Amino acid sequence: MKPMKTNLNTDKHILLASQQGDTAAFQKLVETYRGYAFSLAFRFLGNEEDALDVVQESFIRIWKHLHTFDHRCKFTTWMYRIVINLCRDRLKVQSRRNKFLLPDFSRNLLGHINITDDSDLEDKNIKEELAAVITALAGELPPQQRVVFVLRDLQDVGVEEVSQILGMSKSSVKSNLSYARKNIRLRLEQLEKNGRRKNDS
Numbered sequence: 001m002k003p004m005k006t007n008l009n010t011d012k013h014i015l016l017a018s019q020q021g022d023t024a025a026f027q028k029l030v031e032t033y034r035g036y037a038f039s040l041a042f043r044f045l046g047n048e049e050d051a052l053d054v055v056q057e058s059f060i061r062i063w064k065h066l067h068t069f070d071h072r073c074k075f076t077t078w079m080y081r082i083v084i085n086l087c088r089d090r091l092k093v094q095s096r097r098n099k100f101l102l103p104d105f106s107r108n109l110l111g112h113i114n115i116t117d118d119s120d121l122e123d124k125n126i127k128e129e130l131a132a133v134i135t136a137l138a139g140e141l142p143p144q145q146r147v148v149f150v151l152r153d154l155q156d157v158g159v160e161e162v163s164q165i166l167g168m169s170k171s172s173v174k175s176n177l178s179y180a181r182k183n184i185r186l187r188l189e190q191l192e193k194n195g196r197r198k199n200d201s
Helices: 010-017 024-046 048-068 073-092 104-110 119-139 141-152 160-165 170-200
Strands: none
Touching: 010 024, 010 048, 024 048, 024 073, 024 141, 048 073, 073 141, 073 160, 119 141, 119 170, 141 160, 141 170, 160 170
16 A cells, blocks of 8 residues: 555644544545555454454553654554554454465455556466465564565554554664564465465376
């Protein structure tokens, strides 16, 4: 998902009004950002129902604590931090790492991926399938690598903002991202080898 193109003046006005208790303004805030919150939660948890629950809980928490929001910080940075913390809490409660079923995951994911090249249907399908597999494989990464990879490579958040969201140094973000990409690449190569063996048998 590409970075948001929003009207900063309008966003600031909505934020200020929401902080003053304007529920209509807050509803506009929710409508503007809930898609991005869902995309992050879904890619982190790999489950649509869990992601929807996290988004709902996130905006309840945002409403309760909006008076503490510092306008020197980007709203997305603050929101993503809340979403990620709730995702982590949900995984801890489950006391197990998520198991991803690639076929179901792929079907759910397709509506949330941007495919820019529609000129070739076959090429588009390949991109969609690869994106679904990569997102599913992200669920197998260690927690720190997973959240960095999801934010940087799947949500297209810049390294500096990822650093702010997670409270990590930029060098640590880059290091975790490098390990995550390496692990994803190795798993893709393994899947490709397994696929070749099946075709040869």
